[in-house]
Amino acid sequence: MRLEYALLAGVLYGMFYALAAVGLNLVFGVLRVVNLAHGDWIVLGSFLAWELYSTFHLNVLFSAVVALPLGMAAGFILYWVLAPRLGRSEDPEMTSFVLFFGISQIIEALATFGFGNNQRSLLPNALVAAPLRLGGQVYPGVLVASAVASVPLLLALYLYLYRSHAGAATRAVMANPAEAAAVGINVRKISALTFGIGTAAAVAAGAFSIFVEGGTSPSQGVALTTVAFAVIVIGSLGNVAGTVLGGLVYGIADQMTATFASSWANLVPYLILILVMLARPSGLLGRATRDA
Amino acid sequence: MPDAVVGVVAVLAFALAPSFYGNELLLLNMALYVVLAQGINVVYGFAGYLPFGYVGFFGAGAYGASLSVRYLHVPAPLAVILGGVAGALTGTVLLPLLRLAGPYFAITSLAAAEAIYAVVANPTLDFVTQGTSGTDLASIYNSAESYAAAVCLVGATVAVVVLLRWGNFGLALRAIRSNYLAALCAGIDVVRARRIAWIVSATIAGLAGAIFAWAIATFYASAVFDLSVSVFAIVFALFGGVGTTAGPIVGAVLLYGLYSAIGIxxxxxxxxxxxxxxxxxxxxxxxxxxxxxxxxxxxxxxxKGQLGGGGGPSTGRLFMASGQPSEARMEGGEEILRVENLSRNFGALRAVDGVSFALARGEILGLVGPNGSGKTTVINLLSGVYQPSGGSVVLGGKNVAHLKCHHLVRMGIARTFQIPQPLASLTAAENVALASRHGRPGPMAIADPIAAVGLASQRDTAAKDLNASQQKRLDLARALATGPDVLLVDEMGAGLSPAELDDLAALLRDLAKQGIALVVVEHLMGFLAQVTDHVVVLDAGQEIYRGSLGDAVKDEQVIKVFLGA
Known part of the structure; x- marks a missing residue:
């Protein structure tokens, strides 16, 4: 019984983690940048949901939708401010890594000024109060809702990438920016768009993270970034479809440990990340990536 | 040396500071951050790895010290040393991480530190580590002695950095950061050099963690594994400037001072x-x-720098054959290299398919073929940049087919690159000095490789400021400086002027007269004809012709692959 619970809960967590990580993977694929501020965008999404519910009693699902244009705009602006300077550096990969670390610190500090350092949480009825009974097990309704809400967002992203012209251009830039530019694709525009979409996905995931993570606080960002990185590494860097697999593997491993060796649960994301990086740096679905 | 002065000033300032300023714990923390920033300097500034999980070594040192006090009842100074050992051991366990590069390394090292923390602070292990309940070190607590230890550690760490900056090892590390491939082919054992820097840096952080534990009567795992320790050390080092001696010290003192003023x-x-x-x-x-x-x-x-160097045209002969009588080292005839059935697959593509040839001292073999015929792959296989899929390479009687680049260089196989690979941030003289130090032991055939390639007036110019032709020549000078028996020359002629080509041909002939065996890959047939008449023609990885260059151009199959059917 505990095994079944852990497995199904792992799948539910996994869908959420896939949404939480997919933006990081998109941005990595197009810009070859590990966006260390990714987790901080998730935290900001949580605060958005918290404020909208506490002030206007708006359901968290609504916040997840509002998060999309807001995150998109924020990502767009950030990209246009930073991008012109990134390309000039001697070691752009490392430079941008450190740069985004600085941005992460700024977001965290501003979030602390704005919302205080205490953990904030919401009661389940901010999303859905009723728990789900399945096969004699009771699953928190908020967990089920977070997982279910992640599916259409991930699906929309998949359709965008594989069924639209902009998506095809995005995949071309992922494969080879120079050649993409040579066939007339505006690489800067695609990059800005991708950065916006990646940020939007993170902010939207934040609306659910406040339940899945049991609350939110400004200092959570680094841990969320690490988890998201573990997820995309498992599923292969730059492979967006792989993120879902990565999320599921991570979610199930996490729930298994939480169920059968709860005091070691903290170790799981880090151990998985290290093992995958050392044993199979290209991820479970990966071909060898360039530059990686 | 100004660097040593910086170290002495830092140590004196920290030693005297308690007489002027009462908050000794603040001074201790500042001194430890100077140490940690220098540790980051060693591993990032010199070896190019940015460890976000640097705090893991600090924590390991703190727990190494406290556990050795608790279980081995050692006196405090020995506990500090054991803390350093704990840091070094942690670094040793994490050596596989060095296979990763850039951001991947940075994040994975962070995960490693968090994993160590999750173990040390695990409630089920608390009876051993006291990670959550707090480690009581009142028995050895001594603020004056621990502060003195911190000051000593500042001095020792600065000494390490000075050695790194000015020593041979530091030059090797800079070369690796500058151009990995070129460093490898100059004979540097890249993996070993990086490992040493990593372990040194881990030991430094371990010692700092141990001293921190000593100076604090009670500490918790959450404090000594706090990610902000890594972050501070990295920001302090970057702020001051990595790769220098004074930078991280100034950065740590200024920013930690600022932190104490507003941050606490x-x-x-x-x-x-x-x-x-x-x-x-x-x-x-x-x-x-x-x-x-x-x-x-x-x-x-x-x-001044711009007068002597720069990418301007050089005067005089570009490549100078040495003036010594050519018979001086003439050892022609003795076989030095035998390549048999050499093959290399890339997936389904057989890039080199059973190539064989033998080379005697003083012999020059031209390797010719259309684009994609496998010429450069042969060079990469012979120089250890690629590992062969099959076949043997026998150098002076020993099979060396699977040795790595730096081993082969030490055994006497050197190469140049089709696209020049300068150690960009090093001067021309440093490029060559490095190669002669790491190359084959023993005397060089060419006493002054820089002069031999016509770069005598550019000795102190940074390699990145040389023009393309000069960088090609620097490649050759570096290869000569390793003291090779076999020299692999990969399309050096492309882009050189006719006069330069004539000089280069004379130099290569002269090298052969001194007993060096040469493999020359070239598209410029006129140039090749000046160098040798003995060629092997490759097509699709296989030999299709062997013999004189003069007859090659009459051979039907050769004409077919070059001009089409």
Whole structure:
């Protein structure tokens, strides 16, 4: 019984983690940048949901939708401010890594000024109060809702990438920016768009993270970034479809440990990340990536 | 040396500071951050790895010290040393991480530190580690002695950095950062050099953690594994400027001072300040304070550097054959290299398919073929850049087919690159000195390789400021400096002027007269004809012709692959 619970809960967590990580993977694929501020965008999404519910009693699902244009705009602006300077550096990969670390610190500090350092949480009825009974097990309704809400967002992203012209251009830039530019694709525009979409996905995931993570606080960002990185590494860097697999593997491993060796649960994301990086740096679905 | 002065000043300042300023714990923390920033300097500034999980070594040192006090009842100074050992051991366990590069390394090292923390602070292990309940070190607590130890550690760490900056090992590390492939082919054992820097840096952090534990009567795992320790050390080092001696010291003192002034009471204000600082540093001041300082000094210096060097045209003969009588080292005839059935697959593609040839001392073999015929792959296989899929390479009687580049260089196989690979941030003289130090032991056939390739007036010019033709020549000088028996020359002729080509041909002939065996890959047949008449023609990885260059151009199959059917 505990095994079944852990497995199904792992799948539910996994869908959420896939949404939480997919933006990081998109941005990595197009810009070859590990966006260390990714987790901080998730935290900001949580605060958005918290404020909208506490002030206007708006359901968290609504916040997840509002998060999309807001995150998109924020990502767009950030990209246009930073991008012109990134390309000039001697070691752009490392430079941008450190740069985004600085941005992460700024977001965290501003979030602390704005919302205080205490953990904030919401009661389940901010999303859905009723728990789900399945096969004699009771699953928190908020967990089920977070997982279910992640599916259409991930699906929309998949359709965008594989069924639209902009998506095809995005995949071309992922494969080879120079050649993409040579066939007339505006690489800067695609990059800005991708950065916006990646940020939007993170902010939207934040609306659910406040339940899945049991609350939110400004200092959570680094841990969320690490988890998201573990997820995309498992599923292969730059492979967006792989993120879902990565999320599921991570979610199930996490729930298994939480169920059968709860005091070691903290170790799981880090151990998985290290093992995958050392044993199979290209991820479970990966071909060898360039530059990686 | 000004660097040593910097170290002495830092140690004296920290030693005297308690007489002027009462808050000794603040001074201790500042001294330890100087140490940690220098540790980051060693592993990032010199070896190119940015460990976000650097705090893991600090924590390991703190627990190494406290556990050895608790279970081995050692006196405090020995506990500090054992803390350093704990840091070194942790570094040894994490050596596989060095296979990763850039951001992947940075994040994975962070995960490693968090994993160590999750073990040390695990409730089920608390009876051993006291990670959550707090480690009581009142029995050895001594603020004056622990502070003295911290001051000593500052001195020792600065000494290590000075050695790294000015020693041979430091030059090797700079070469690796500058151009990995070129460093490898100059004979540097890249993996070993990076491992040493990593372990040294881990030991430094372990010692710092141990001293911190000693200076604090009670500490918790959450404090000594706090990610902000890594972050501070990294930001301090970047702010001051990595790769220098004074930079990380100045960075740590200024920023930790700022943190003490505003950060302890309002940590998020400080977080905002250093977040902005990082962004400004990365975007506008990538070399930190030391970069600004050198830029400032530069304005007052006469532009001496630009007179001697630069990419301008050189005068006189470009490639100079040595003036010695050619018979001096003539050892022609003795076989030195035998290649049999050499093959290399890339997936389904058989890039080199059973190539065989033998080479005697003083012999020059031309390797010819259309694009994609496998010429450069042969060079990469012979020089150890690629590993062969099959076949043997026998050098002086020993099969060396599966040795790595730096081993082969030490055994006497050197190469140049089709696209020049300068160690960009090093001067021409340093490029060559490095190669002669790491190359084959024993005397060089060419006493002054830089002069031999016509770069005598560019000795002190940074390799990145040389023009393309000069960089090609520097490649050759570096290869000669390793003292090769076999020299692999990969399309050096492309892009050289006719006069330069004539000089290069004379130099290559002269090298052969001195007993060096040469493999020359070339498209320029006129140039090749000046160098040798003995060629092997490749097509699709296989030999299709062997014999004189003169007859090759009459051979039907050769004509077919070059001109089409």
């Amino acid at each position: 009471t309002a940590p998020s204000s400080f977080e905002l300040v250093y977040g902005i600082l990082i962004v400004v540093l990365v975007l506008f001041v990538p070399r930190g304070l030391s970069g600004l300082w050198h830029g400032f000094l530069q304005q007052f210096r006469p532009t």
